[in-house]
Each structure stands twice: as structure tokens, then as C-alpha cells.
Amino acid sequence: MQDLLLSIYLFLKAGHVIFMVFWLAGLFMLPRQCIYMLDHAPGSEGEAKWATRMGKLRSIILTPSMITVWVLGLSLAYAGGHFTSGWFHAKLTLVLVMTGYHGWLVGQTKKMARGERPLTEARLRMIGEVPGLLLVLIVALVYLKPF
Ligand code: HEM
Numbered sequence: 792m793q794d795l796l797l798s799i800y801l802f803l804k805a806g807h808v809i810f811m812v813f814w815l816a817g818l819f820m821l822p823r824q825c826i827y828m829l830d831h832a833p834g835s836e837g838e839a840k841w842a843t844r845m846g847k848l849r850s851i852i853l854t855p856s857m858i859t860v861w862v863l864g865l866s867l868a869y870a871g872g873h874f875t876s877g878w879f880h881a882k883l884t885l886v887l888v889m890t891g892y893h894g895w896l897v898g899q900t901k902k903m904a905r906g907e908r909p910l911t912e913a914r915l916r917m918i919g920e921v922p923g924l925l926l927v928l929i930v931a932l933v934y935l936k937p938f
Contacts, residue, residue, distance in 0.1 A: 796870035803870070807863040810856045815922055817853035818889075821845065821896055822919035825903060826912050833906030842904035849897055857893055877938035882929055889925045892918075 796803065824845050831837030864886070873879040896918070902909050910918070 793870055796866055800867070800870055803863050803867050807860060807867060810859040810863065813852055814856035814860050814893075815926055817848055817856060818893065818896070818922040819919070820848060821853065821900060822915045824848065825900060825910065826915050828903055829908065829912055829915075833908070838904075838906070845900045845904065849900070853893065853897070857890065861890075876936070878932050878936040881938070882932045885925055885929050885932070889922065889929075892921055892925075 824841060828838055828841035828845075831841065868874055868879060899909055
């Protein structure tokens with residue numbers, strides 16, 4: 792099995808990076824969709840429209856991309872023997888934070904679709920920066936492999 796994965800290592804890596812971009816794109820878009828929904832009153836037609844758009848973003852892009860990044864990433868780690876590497880442990884910790892952020896944000900959007908307003912525009916703009924910061928640290932780790 793490891794030999795098979797090694798023979799397609801570069802395909803796995805290409806797919807991993809492609810779906811990582813889709814995942815990050817979704818994580819950048821979702822907080823902004825929340826901000827647009829704040830312009831609409833709970834129970835209004837405008838709120839319902841944004842709830843539908845968020846639902847599609849979650850089910851068509853965000854969640855499938857996250858799952859694909861994990862499956863291809865773990866396949867790369869197994870094939871390349873990276874499970875014992877310090878950089879990989881640090882990367883995995885940051886990716887678990889990003890996955891937790893994904894789950895938490897999805898939970899907030901479901902609350903908003905029910906008419907709740909758990910986050911202000913200022914807080915949404917602030918938390919919208921989290922994926923970008925994680926991206927910089929994760930990509931630096933995977934290319935520099937500092938430890
Ligand atoms: C979800 C869990 C993840 C796992 C288990 C994982 C694991 C890995 C492994 C083992 C490699 C191959 C490293 C090498 O061959 O040198 C890799 C490559 C890469 N990963 Fe991940 N990764 C994950 C998520 C992410 C995320 C969230 C990002 C970006 C935000 C990311 C960005 C990259 C990049 C850019 C590469 C290519 C590096 C190169 O070209 O050599 N990965 N990943």
C-alpha cells in the first residue's frame with residue numbers, strides 16, 4: 792500500500808493543494824456572507840436567501856474540500872513517512888485548529904439561519920482573518936520544515 796501511494800505521491804500532493812485552496816476560499820467567504828446577512832432582519836426574505844447561499848457553500852465546497860484535504864494529507868503523511876516529523880506534528884496541530892474553526896463557524900451560520908445574531912460585524916471581520924494567519928504558518932511549516 793505504501794509503495795502504491797508513493798508511486799502517485801505527486802498526484803496526491805497536487806490534489807491536496809488544490810482542495811486546500813477550495814477549503815480556504817470557503818473559509819474566507821463564509822464570514823463575509825455572515826456580514827451580508829446582518830443587513831437583513833431575522834425572518835426576512837433577505838435572511839432566507841443568505842441562509843440558502845451559506846448552506847450551499849457549506850455542503851458543496853467547504854465540507855467536501857476539508858474532508859478531501861484530510862484524506863489526501865494523511866495519505867501523503869503515511870506514504871512519505873512524515874508521522875514522526877516535528878514539522879508535521881506542528882502542522883497537524885494548526886490544521887486541527889483550522890478544522891475546529893471550520894466547525895465553530897458552521898455552527899454560528901446555522902444559528903444565524905435560525906434568526907439569531909451571535910456575532911457583530913466587527914467580530915466577524917476580526918475572526919475572518921484567522922484562516923489567513925493559519926495558512927501562512929501552515930505553508931511556512933510544510934515548505935521550510937524547520938524541525
Ligand atoms: C488536514 C490535514 C493535513 C495533513 C495531514 C497534511 C499533510 C501533508 C503532507 C504529509 C504533505 C507532504 C509534505 C512533503 O511531501 O514534503 C503536505 C503537503 C502540503 N500541505 Fe498539507 N496537510 C494537511 C492540511 C493542509 C492545509 C490545511 C494546508 C494549507 C492551509 C496544507 C498545505 C500543504 C502544502 C502547500 C503542501 C505542499 C508542499 C510541497 O509542495 O512540498 N496542508 N501536507
